Amino acid sequence: MSSIIQLLPDHVANQIAAGEVVQRPASVVKELLENAVDAKATDIKLIIKDAGKSLVQVIDNGQGMTVTDARLCFERHATSKIRQAEDLFSLHTKGFRGEALASIAAIAHMEMKTKQDQDELGTHIVIEGSKFISQEVAVLPKGTSFAVKNLFFNIPARRNFLKSDTVEFRHVMDEFQRVALAHPNIHFSFYHNGSELYNLPAAGYRQRIVGIMSGKTNEKLVPVTEDTEIINVQGFVCKPEFAKKNRGEQFFFVNDRFIKSGYLHHAVMAAYDGLLKDGSQPSYFLFLQVPPNTIDINIHPTKTEIKFDDEQALYAILRASIKHSLGQFNVAPVLDFDRDANLDTPYHYKDLEAETPTIQVDGSFNPFTDDKTNQHYTKSGSGYSSGSGSTYSSGSGSSSSGSSYSGYSKRVEPTASWESLYVGLDVESTESIESSPFTFENEEVTSSLFNDDEVEQASQKTYQIHKKYIVSPIKSGMVIVDQQRAHQRILYEQFLLNMTVNQASSQQLLFPLDLFYSASEMELIEELKPSLETTGFVFDEAKTDHVVISGIPVNITESEVSMVIEQLLSDLQDGIPANSYSQNDTIAKSMAKSLAVKTGSYLTEKEQDNLVNGLFGCKDPNISPFQKPTFITMRVEDIDKKFAL
Numbered sequence: 001m002s003s004i005i006q007l008l009p010d011h012v013a014n015q016i017a018a019g020e021v022v023q024r025p026a027s028v029v030k031e032l033l034e035n036a037v038d039a040k041a042t043d044i045k046l047i048i049k050d051a052g053k054s055l056v057q058v059i060d061n062g063q064g065m066t067v068t069d070a071r072l073c074f075e076r077h078a079t080s081k082i083r084q085a086e087d088l089f090s091l092h093t094k095g096f097r098g099e100a101l102a103s104i105a106a107i108a109h110m111e112m113k114t115k116q117d118q119d120e121l122g123t124h125i126v127i128e129g130s131k132f133i134s135q136e137v138a139v140l141p142k143g144t145s146f147a148v149k150n151l152f153f154n155i156p157a158r159r160n161f162l163k164s165d166t167v168e169f170r171h172v173m174d175e176f177q178r179v180a181l182a183h184p185n186i187h188f189s190f191y192h193n194g195s196e197l198y199n200l201p202a203a204g205y206r207q208r209i210v211g212i213m214s215g216k217t218n219e220k221l222v223p224v225t226e227d228t229e230i231i232n233v234q235g236f237v238c239k240p241e242f243a244k245k246n247r248g249e250q251f252f253f254v255n256d257r258f259i260k261s262g263y264l265h266h267a268v269m270a271a272y273d274g275l276l277k278d279g280s281q282p283s284y285f286l287f288l289q290v291p292p293n294t295i296d297i298n299i300h301p302t303k304t305e306i307k308f309d310d311e312q313a314l315y316a317i318l319r320a321s322i323k324h325s326l327g328q329f330n331v332a333p334v335l336d337f338d339r340d341a342n343l344d345t346p347y348h349y350k351d352l353e354a355e356t357p358t359i360q361v362d363g364s365f366n367p368f369t370d371d372k373t374n375q376h377y378t379k380s381g382s383g384y385s386s387g388s389g390s391t392y393s394s395g396s397g398s399s400s401s402g403s404s405y406s407g408y409s410k411r412v413e414p415t416a417s418w419e420s421l422y423v424g425l426d427v428e429s430t431e432s433i434e435s436s437p438f439t440f441e442n443e444e445v446t447s448s449l450f451n452d453d454e455v456e457q458a459s460q461k462t463y464q465i466h467k468k469y470i471v472s473p474i475k476s477g478m479v480i481v482d483q484q485r486a487h488q489r490i491l492y493e494q495f496l497l498n499m500t501v502n503q504a505s506s507q508q509l510l511f512p513l514d515l516f517y518s519a520s521e522m523e524l525i526e527e528l529k530p531s532l533e534t535t536g537f538v539f540d541e542a543k544t545d546h547v548v549i550s551g552i553p554v555n556i557t558e559s560e561v562s563m564v565i566e567q568l569l570s571d572l573q574d575g576i577p578a579n580s581y582s583q584n585d586t587i588a589k590s591m592a593k594s595l596a597v598k599t600g601s602y603l604t605e606k607e608q609d610n611l612v613n614g615l616f617g618c619k620d621p622n623i624s625p626f627q628k629p630t631f632i633t634m635r636v637e638d639i640d641k642k643f644a645l
Contacts, residue, residue: 022103022104022107022151024052024162024163024168024171025048025051025052025053025056025151025162025168025171025172026052026168026171026172026174026175027175028052028056028104028108028148028151029046029048029052029056029058029172029175029176030175030178030179031100031101031104032056032058032146032148033046033058033175033176033179034179035058035100035101035144035146036058036060036062036144037179037183037186039060039062039063039064039143039144040062040063041060041061041062041143041186042061042185042186042187042202043060043061043186043187043189044058044059044060044186044187044188044189045057045058045059045060045188045189045190045191046058046176046188046189046190046191047059047191048169048172048191048192048193049192049193050165050193051165051166051168051169051172051192052151052168052169052172053151053159053162053165053168054149054150055147055148055149056147056148056151057145057146057147057148058145058146059143059144059145060143060144060145061141061142061143062143062144063116063117063143064114064115064116064117064119064122064142064143064144065114065116065123065144066116066119066123067123070112070114070123070125070135071125071132071135073101074101074102074105074125074127074130075102076099076102102130104148105127105129105130106129106130107129107151107152107153107154107155107158108129108148108149108150108151108152108153109126109127109128109129109148109149109150109153110126110127110128110146110147110148110149111124111125111126111127111146111147111149112124112125112127112144112145112146112147113125113138113140113144113145114140114143114144114145115140115141115142115143115144116142117142121137121138121139121140122137122138122139122140123135123136123137123138124136124137124138124140129153129154166523166524166527169192169520169523170520170523170524173519173520174520176188176190176198177212178251178258179258180198180200180208180212181208181209181212181251181253181258181285182253182256182257182258182287183256184202184203184204184205184207184208185202186202187200187201187202188200197519198211198212198519200212205234205235205236205285205287206218206221206223206236209221209236209285212518212519213249213518214516214517214518214545214546216516216545216546220238220239220242220283221236221237221238221285222236222237222238222239222325222326222329223235223236223325223329224236224237224286224321224322224325225321225325226317226320226321226324228317230290230291230294230310230313230314230317231288231289231290231313231314231317231318232288232289232290233286233287233288233317233318233321234286234287234289235253235284235285235286235287236284236285236286237268237271237282237283237284237285237286237322237325237326238282238283238284240272240275240276240280240282240326242283243276243277243280243281243282243283244280244281244283244566244570245279245280245281245563245566245567245570246281246566246569246570247281248518248520248521249283249284249285249518250265250268250281250282250283250284251284251285251286252264252265252286252288253286253287253288254288254289254290254295254306255288255289255290255292255295256287257306258304259304259305259306260304260305261305261306263311263315264314264315264318266315267314267315267316267318267319267322268282268284268286268318268319268322269282270319271318271319271320271322271323271326272322272326275326284322286318288314288318290308290314294308294309294310295307295308295309461473461609462605462608462609462612463608464483464602464603464608465480467599467600467601467602467603468482468483468484468599468600469481469482469483470483470486470603470608470611470612472608472612474633476633476635476636477633477634477635477636477637477638477639478633478634479612479631479632479633479634480631480632480633480634481611481612481615481630481631482624482629482630482631483597483599483601483603483611484596484597484598484599485596485624485628485629485630486611486612486614486615486621486624486630486631487592487596487597487611488592488593488596488624488625488626489592489615489618489620489621489623489624489625489630490611490614490615490618491555491591491592491595491596492588492589492592492624492625493618493619494555495535495587495588495591495592496584496585496588498534498535498536498553499531499534499535499584499587499588500584504534504535504536504553505536505553505554506536506537506538506551506552506553506554507536507551507552507553507554508538508550508551509549509550509551509552509558512540512548512549512550513548513549513550513558513561513562514546514547514548515546515547515549515561515562515565516545516546517545517546517547517569518545519544519545521569522542522544522545522546522547524569524572525542525547525565525569526542528568528572528583528587529542531583531584531587532587534584535553535587535591536551536552536553536554536556537549537551537552537553538550538551538552549561555595556595560594560595563594564590564591564594564595567590567591567593567594568587568590568591568594571586571589571590571593572586572590588625589625589626592625593625593626597611615630615631
């Protein structure tokens with residue numbers, strides 16, 4: 001019987017390995033940039049075309065390779081990073097598997113130029129699908145240049161699964177940012193389709209973060225520093241008021257390697273406990289240095305997962321250091337029991353003695369005098385005295401005539417007796433007055449302004465329960481409406497109608513809004529501008545790191561603009577739909593989710609009525625834009641059954 005197990009050819013094995021290592025153009029960018037860093041380069045250029053599908057080129061001024069190394073680097077498991085298995089526990093380089101270049105060369109057209117500083121000539125190699133096409137001697141500058149063209153040319157199925165250029169470009173941007181943030185001492189340049197996106201000179205961590213994100217990032221950063229025996233924490237966290245909806249600006253670096261760790265992210269969130277709104281995510285850029293023998297990187301080919309020896313200790317140190325920084329820079333509220341120096345007695349009052357206040361008394365004043373003609377006023381201490389027998393007091397004085405006022409008081413002259421008020425009234429008029437009915441203020445008014453039917457119609461028809469549901473009675477029972485989902489449905493149909501049928505109205509702002517975003521977010525906003533303008537937004541200009549908005553839709557307040565656009569960018573981070581209807585539908589859903597009344601909001605009777613009437617005026621009131629029920633109906637029979645039990 002013939003054997004059925006066969007050894008796979010190298011090019012087939014490389015294509016299989018490429019499925020793990022190279023998933024999209026961003027994977028190629030990551031591997032080539034990390035190789036350039038390992039080559040001790042001080043200047044690295046990244047050039048891509050069509051989001052990396054047509055070209056990914058990385059040029060560095062590193063140490064270069066010899067002729068033998070240039071040919072050997074494309075073999076599987078060929079690496080200069082380690083020599084034996086024990087080296088895995090003392091890694092100081094990015095790569096160590098020796099699979100990246102072999103995998104990339106198996107599924108693309110690859111061209112490499114390399115030269116060492118001491119050599120006069122370099123090596124130029126061309127490979128197509130693991131096949132060496134040519135190897136020549138060439139005049140080259142010091143360093144290495146890799147050009148990867150036509151990615152997945154021999155695996156059409158994988159190429160068809162790639163997303164749009166916008167999505168793939170965003171992934172490339174993420175990989176570039178991660179490598180550039182981890183190595184601020186290296187000069188990075190980034191070019192896409194011939195235009196320069198980044199030119200980052202060598203600088204410190206703070207300058208590199210500001211250079212990558214935007215100019216406004218500097219005022220958001222709070223430094224974090226902690227040095228212990230098991231970990232050294234450096235970096236920055238952002239102030240709570242600048243928290244975002246998405247997790248795009250959250251970076252962990254362990255020994256200058258970007259990682260993803262839900263456990264350490266939980267430590268950061270614990271430090272922000274009580275400072276963030278629901279659903280908000282803080283931005284942070286944290287650089288951790290740990291002994292290499294306490295971590296295990298060899299878990300996944302992407303190397304973004306790491307195992308730590310003592311995760312609990314790292315959790316506690318990271319949480320405490322961030323909490324300390326937020327309190328130290330007066331970002332987090334603290335209880336301060338120290339004495340306030342502003343309440344202390346001034347020094348020049350220290351030796352002064354208390355003085356007894358002086359009181360001036362008018363001894364000639366007689367409150368019982370009957371002289372009415374010569375009324376004169378004399379100042380006496382804190383008040384005024386009158387010769388007519390009354391005292392005028394200004395706040396602290398007291399009256400001797402029986403009544404005192406905070407202002408001026410004058411004794412009222414006695415008038416005629418009370419019987420004089422009724423002089424001239426005859427007996428008949430007096431009897432008519434006594435017989436007429438009087439209504440007193442404390443009597444209960446029994447008459448009604450409305451008849452019974454009108455009172456029944458004017459009674460409240462809707463009730464809010466737990467600031468979440470609205471109950472409205474109907475003939476067969478009652479309707480219970482989820483206020484948030486109902487409002488989402490109403491807003492969704494309004495936005496969709498404005499974007500597709502009606503011309504949306506816009507309200508002009510007295511002072512235009514300047515909103516700052518990262519480079520990748522600005523690319524997304526540029527693509528969304530036509531759709532946003534149909535909803536009522538008016539853009540004055542769009543620059544590299546911010547947009548100027550001079551008009552907004554009528555049903556959006558100025559303070560909600562930033563929240564709406566941020567939620568929209570978060571919802572579309574996985575890509576913008578190709579056709580216009582799907583794009584408008586996605587934008588309408590996102591804006592409805594941002595602006596809908598939230599659970600826990602109190603609604604007045606009129607607002608409840610408008611919400612219920614607006615819901616049942618929609619084309620499809622039964623479900624929210626996210627396919628969830630907006631209301632339920634309870635019949636009287638169902639309630640009777642509950643009581644029958």
